[in-house]
Amino acid sequence: MNILIAYATVEGQTRKIAAQLAEIFENRGWQVALQNTAGMMEFILNRPDAAILLAPVHAGRYPTPFTHFVRQEADWLNSVPSAFVSVSLSIVSDNADERQEAEDYPTGLLAETGWQPLAIHHAGGALRLAEYDFFKRWMVRRLSRNAPAGEQKGDREFTDWAALELFASEFANEVGRRKA
Template sequence: MIILVGYATVEGQTRKIAGAVAAAVEAAGDRALLFDIASGAEYAIAHPEAAILCAPVHAARYPAAFASFVRQEASWLNSVPSAFVSVSLLIRSEFEEEREEAMHVPDALISDSGWRPTMMHHAAGALRYTEYDFFKRWIIRRMAELENAPTDVSRDHEFTDWKALSGFVEDFLDMAKG
């Protein structure tokens, strides 16, 4: 089975997540077509037989290129097994209302695009302190303090649950082939 693993990324964690998804697909004996949606390129084969799309949440939205791709490809995505990995730091919040908010961020994208993913996974992202400029690092550090998240700005901090992500991919592949 050929599976499109499409992603949009802002700071690189979603690209890393999509790479792990593609590696899991390949390890299961299927072919993964890793595709950077923001590149605007066309994938080189006819539509794959399934899709797993990954996108980060920033300011309560997904990147514009990702949303545009989903709207454009909704008909095809609905015709094959498809999954969505929504990447957000809020999903790891210690506050229930923030975790609940993160669970509902995809609602607007799904409503607007008409895409109905067969499965959905919420993955925590990362704090990329070493990549932020001074002002962004300062703001993110202050926000991290409120969340009891790491505030050591000399290094990055990953929160992605790789085991849960791998289990999600395995469940998706079972469903898609089943």
């Protein structure tokens, strides 16, 4: 089977998650096209059997080029089994309101674009303090001032890799059932 895994990334965690999904599907014997939506002009596979799109949430929005891509390709995406992975830090928050807000982010994207994926998975993002400029580091530390001291100072990854693998397996099984 062929699958398109297309992603948008801002700080690199979504690209890392997309690469892990690609590896999972390749290990299942699938042909994978892994593409950044920012540079995609056309599909490199003639007719993918399925698609998974991934995008991070920053300041309550998905990247504009990603949203544009989804809007442009919604008809095609709706014609094949597809799934969406929304990446955010809010999804792993201790605050129930923040988690609920993160769970609701895809609703706006789907309403705006007309895309109707079969499945949505929420993945935790990452903090990469060493890569941020002074202002961004200051803002992140200020926003996380209630976090334990060690978590304020260093980089931290919040992606649940086991949950991602389970999501991928369930999606692959569903695609297989639909193609049988």
